[in-house]
Amino acid sequence: MDLSQELALGIDIGGTNTKYGLVNHRGDIIEKGEIRTDSFPTIEEFVEGLHKTLSPLIAKAGAGDSLRGIGIGAPNGNYYTGTIDYAPNLHWRGVIPLAKLVSERFGLRCSLTNDANAAAVGEMMYGAARGMKDFIMITLGTGVGSGIVANGHVVYGHDGFAGELGHTIIRHGGRKHWSTKLDGSLEAYCSATGIVLTARELLAASNEESLLRNFSDKELDSKRIYDCAIQGDRIAAEVYRFTGQILGEALANFVMFSSPEAIILFGGVINAGELIMAPTKLHMEKNLLPIFQDKVKLVFSELKEADAAILGASALVWEMRD
Amino acid sequence: MDLSQELALGIDIGGTNTKYGLVNHRGDIIEKGEIRTDSFPTIEEFVEGLHKTLSPLIAKAGAGDSLRGIGIGAPNGNYYTGTIDYAPNLHWRGVIPLAKLVSERFGLRCSLTNDANAAAVGEMMYGAARGMKDFIMITLGTGVGSGIVANGHVVYGHDGFAGELGHTIIRHGGRKHWSTKLDGSLEAYCSATGIVLTARELLAASNEESLLRNFSDKELDSKRIYDCAIQGDRIAAEVYRFTGQILGEALANFVMFSSPEAIILFGGVINAGELIMAPTKLHMEKNLLPIFQDKVKLVFSELKEADAAILGASALVWEMRD
Numbered sequence: 001m002d003l004s005q006e007l008a009l010g011i012d013i014g015g016t017n018t019k020y021g022l023v024n025h026r027g028d029i030i031e032k033g034e035i036r037t038d039s040f041p042t043i044e045e046f047v048e049g050l051h052k053t054l055s056p057l058i059a060k061a062g063a064g065d066s067l068r069g070i071g072i073g074a075p076n077g078n079y080y081t082g083t084i085d086y087a088p089n090l091h092w093r094g095v096i097p098l099a100k101l102v103s104e105r106f107g108l109r110c111s112l113t114n115d116a117n118a119a120a121v122g123e124m125m126y127g128a129a130r131g132m133k134d135f136i137m138i139t140l141g142t143g144v145g146s147g148i149v150a151n152g153h154v155v156y157g158h159d160g161f162a163g164e165l166g167h168t169i170i171r172h173g174g175r176k177h178w179s180t181k182l183d184g185s186l187e188a189y190c191s192a193t194g195i196v197l198t199a200r201e202l203l204a205a206s207n208e209e210s211l212l213r214n215f216s217d218k219e220l221d222s223k224r225i226y227d228c229a230i231q232g233d234r235i236a237a238e239v240y241r242f243t244g245q246i247l248g249e250a251l252a253n254f255v256m257f258s259s260p261e262a263i264i265l266f267g268g269v270i271n272a273g274e275l276i277m278a279p280t281k282l283h284m285e286k287n288l289l290p291i292f293q294d295k296v297k298l299v300f301s302e303l304k305e306a307d308a309a310i311l312g313a314s315a316l317v318w319e320m321r322d
Numbered sequence: 323m324d325l326s327q328e329l330a331l332g333i334d335i336g337g338t339n340t341k342y343g344l345v346n347h348r349g350d351i352i353e354k355g356e357i358r359t360d361s362f363p364t365i366e367e368f369v370e371g372l373h374k375t376l377s378p379l380i381a382k383a384g385a386g387d388s389l390r391g392i393g394i395g396a397p398n399g400n401y402y403t404g405t406i407d408y409a410p411n412l413h414w415r416g417v418i419p420l421a422k423l424v425s426e427r428f429g430l431r432c433s434l435t436n437d438a439n440a441a442a443v444g445e446m447m448y449g450a451a452r453g454m455k456d457f458i459m460i461t462l463g464t465g466v467g468s469g470i471v472a473n474g475h476v477v478y479g480h481d482g483f484a485g486e487l488g489h490t491i492i493r494h495g496g497r498k499h500w501s502t503k504l505d506g507s508l509e510a511y512c513s514a515t516g517i518v519l520t521a522r523e524l525l526a527a528s529n530e531e532s533l534l535r536n537f538s539d540k541e542l543d544s545k546r547i548y549d550c551a552i553q554g555d556r557i558a559a560e561v562y563r564f565t566g567q568i569l570g571e572a573l574a575n576f577v578m579f580s581s582p583e584a585i586i587l588f589g590g591v592i593n594a595g596e597l598i599m600a601p602t603k604l605h606m607e608k609n610l611l612p613i614f615q616d617k618v619k620l621v622f623s624e625l626k627e628a629d630a631a632i633l634g635a636s637a638l639v640w641e642m643r644d
Binding site (some may be wrong): 085132133134135148150151153155156157158159160161162163164165167168169170171172180182249252253254256257258259260261287289291292295 | 407454455456470472473475477478479480481482483484485486487489490491492493494502504571574575576578579580581582583609611613614617
């Protein structure tokens with residue numbers, strides 16, 4: 001390990017696993033690992049468990065010398081307060097002052113935000129948004145997350161909760177979201193879950209032959225729909241075309257809000273590549289005013305999906321203001 | 323005139339008239355006036371005309387001593403470049419380097435932005451957004467304009483064109499905009515023009531008695547629709563209820579983007595008061611995630627409409643960085 005360099009500790013908290021990594025300024029992960037999130041009944045035990053696991057690593061890294069601080073990405077993480085607020089995917093309830101607890105236990109500065117904002121900071125520091133001051137990152141996974149950067153800073157809003165673009169309404173009176181109950185939100189269509197629902201709707205609406213009919217409701221997922229689409233299945237291809245159309249329409253609205261240099265797409269859904277990118281770009285451009293057309297770069301993330309969360313969390317450390 | 327105070331010269335350029343005013347830090351307009359925009363065939367003649375009119379005023383104000391600079395609000399004004407780019411309402415064509423021309427002719431620093439952004443800066447400096455770092459200003463007039471402030475700064479985007487919220491799509495496949503040709507944009511419904519179109523549609527859709535039927539198509543305007551609504555006319559009231567619903571839905575999307583402390587409404591349409599405010603608030607709250615509900619202040623501008631443009635333009639001067 002190179003002891004002469006500055007390092008940041010990035011921690012990404014998920015419902016099942018918590019991943020961590022020591023990262024340098026270039027975005028190289030020097031060392032990484034994970035612990036089970038759900039094996040700690042209380043937050044205090046979790047922080048203690050983290051400390052026990054990470055202490056040897058921190059000692060190796062040279063402690064106060066080269067380790068600049070700890071960055072945490074967590075669901076419902078609030079940058080201003082350093083708390084995790086009522087995260088539905090975590091078993092700890094209420095408002096959790098995690099940044100404070102970690103900072104006190106480790107004796108290091110700690111910054112916390114939600115996972116989508118952390119991903120945006122990671123992309124700005126190490127990925128496709130290097131050098132950009134205005135961009136939007138959209139994560140298309142189980143849900144649809146987003147991180148917005150304007151004037152070189154993450155837009156947190158007055159309360160720390162800005163950037164919930166997955167919950168904006170794109171189809172008035174459209175598909176009801178299974179959890180938020182909002183009608184016609186972006187996430188209801190463009191998440192992996194939404195894509196499967198679109199496939200089921202299209203299958204139910206006709207008797208047309210489709211490879212998708214070989215799968216049970218339980219087996220049908222966005223990956224299998226993609227596989228069928230590249231085998232030439234018409235309904236499967238239509239699922240991605242429709243998903244891209246909705247996404248493109250939503251992106252046009254976002255562009256007219258903050259006029260970003262780029263929109264960066266991330267998450268499992270983008271494995272579909274051009275199948276989703278082509279209709280997304282088409283419908284984004286179609287719904288833009290002329291002054292915005294053919295200007296916004298629509299690109300995929302340059303961070304490896306497995307590492308992105310750790311990198312994003314670690315990047316918060318370089319953002320800390322003295 | 324108090325010569326001991328610092329002053330800013332605010333200039334608001336409209337298609338017909340150009341208004342100007344000398345403004346102090348408190349937002350008092352010390353002196354104001356206007357010249358015809360359209361009486362100057364070229365931009366050079368316009369700048370010369372401005373200079374001739376304003377020189378005595380500037381001399382009285384004590385020139386370099388107390389006059390800090392010039393701020394200009396103009397349609398399609400670009401903050402980064404100081405240019406007016408292809409403004410459809412002005413008779414000068416192409417890209418006009420107005421900030422440079424004015425700065426050179428007057429020997430004073432000059433900052434320029436579009437009228438909606440200027441209004442937002444004015445509201446932050448002198449009006450309802452004093453002390454706020456995150457808010458959105460929506461102007462409901464002939465068109466629908468917007469200025470967005472995040473982290474204490476106007477969001478200009480990477481090219482200076484951010485904040486075109488009037489052109490975001492709120493109804494997929496909805497009413498085609500008379501000028502942009504986009505389907506279902508906010509401006510197509512919530513501008514004064516859109517409100518009249520809604521009234522015509524409702525009148526055409528039934529034979530129900532309505533005071534609105536006393537007016538010819540030419541006579542029908544948002545003011546008359548308001549007058550009929552407060553006289554108890556059901557269709558006129560429905561026009562404003564529907565307008566508020568669309569506006570509220572759009573505001574919910576904007577809130578989930580930048581989580582502002584307040585949304586400030588401005589422009590002729592807000593003279594309808596509660597008639598538009600009540601349905602707007604109802605439908606905004608209805609379409610928000612719980613974490614955003616009952617938090618965003620929805621308020622009317624505190625600036626007099628006649629002075630707001632001058633105040634906004636002048637406020638750009640206090641924003642200038644040395």
